[in-house]
Amino acid sequence: MKLSFISLVSSLTAVLAVKDYTTNFDYLDLGPLKQNPLRDLEYGDEFQVGAYSVQASNAKTNGKRLLFSGPTPVYKPFGSMKVAVDDVFTVKTIKLGCSGPKQNGKKETIPCDVEVTGMRPSLNEVYKKVSYTKTGELTEVDLEDDFWDLRSLSFRVIAAGQNGDVKDDVTLLLDNFNYFVGKEE
Numbered sequence: 408m409k410l411s412f413i414s415l416v417s418s419l420t421a422v423l424a425v426k427d428y429t430t431n432f433d434y435l436d437l438g439p440l441k442q443n444p445l446r447d448l449e450y451g452d453e454f455q456v457g458a459y460s461v462q463a464s465n466a467k468t469n470g471k472r473l474l475f476s477g478p479t480p481v482y483k484p485f486g487s488m489k490v491a492v493d494d495v496f497t498v499k500t501i502k503l504g505c506s507g508p509k510q511n512g513k514k515e516t517i518p519c520d521v522e523v524t525g526m527r528p529s530l531n532e533v534y535k536k537v538s539y540t541k542t543g544e545l546t547e548v549d550l551e552d553d554f555w556d557l558r559s560l561s562f563r564v565i566a567a568g569q570n571g572d573v574k575d576d577v578t579l580l581l582d583n584f585n586y587f588v589g590k591e592e
Contacts, residue, residue, distance in 0.1 A: 425589040431582055432456050432472045447588040448496065450474075453486035454581075463506050463580055464513040467544045470582055476562070477578035478508070485579040487561035490588055495528065498554040499585040502545035503537060505567055508576035516542040519567040519577065523550065525557040533557075536565070545582055556590065 428446045435442065435456045443450055453476040459468055462475050476486040490496045505519035518540050525533045533553050539546050554560065562581075567573040 425587050425591055427587040428585070430584045430586075431470055432474050433470055435472060437472070444491075447494070448488045448490055448586075450488045451476075451486040453477075453479075453484075454488075462514055462578060463504065463516050463545075465515040465543065466504070466580075468582075473545075473580055473582040474584075475506075475578050475580050478576040479564070479578070480575045481564050481567050481573070481577055483563070485562045485564055487559050489559035490557070494588055495556040495558060495590060496560075496586050496588045497556065497591065498525070498550040498560060499587070500547050500549050500551070501584045502547045502582040503562075504539045504542065504545040504580045505564055506578045506580060507567065507573050514578065516545075516580070517568055517573060517577075518542060520565045521579065522563045522565050523548075523554070524561045524563070525550075525554045526559045526561075527556055528558050545580060547583070 426447060430446055437456050439455050440450050454474050456472050457475045458472055459466055459470060462473060479485055503521060504516050506514040507517040521537045523535045523537060535553060537548050562579055564577050564579055567577045
């Protein structure tokens with residue numbers, strides 16, 4: 408009996424040490440992030456909160472706002488997020504996509520390939536190339552199998568447009584970021 412009580416307390420302690428978050432950006436003010444760090448993650452200055460109707464006018468969503476970085480040329484860093492020095496985080500899922508230069512006064516989503524990079528405290532990097540092809544909505548990407556115990560997460564658009572023909576003025580779009588902070592025991 409004593410052993411099972413100790414394992415119960417140990418399990419509860421491990422569970423309580425992990426903070427689980429689902430972040431959409433609907434409740435934040437438009438423009439640069441005023442709450443930074445936000446939910447235990449510090450976002451790079453490249454990120455801003457924008458309206459779907461402006462950044463991705465053709466995307467179907469129930470959300471009103473999203474996180475975006477850009478417009479930026481392809482292959483340039485699009486931004487990163489990191490956790491406090493003594494902590495780690497694990498990415499479960501994130502919705503992402505891209506929009507291109509304004510056409511007829513509106514920005515619309517365009518196909519793109521995004522390189523997602525995670526950095527662990529041991530300085531090991533993990534990469535995943537995500538292809539965004541269904542441009543009617545942002546694509547939900549499951550990263551939990553590879554993107555665990557991270558210090559930082561960064562994004563780079565490596566191709567944009569139907570045939571990779573868009574080289575400038577690409578905007579990275581992010582929403583519904585699911586992650587937890589702390590080590591899962």
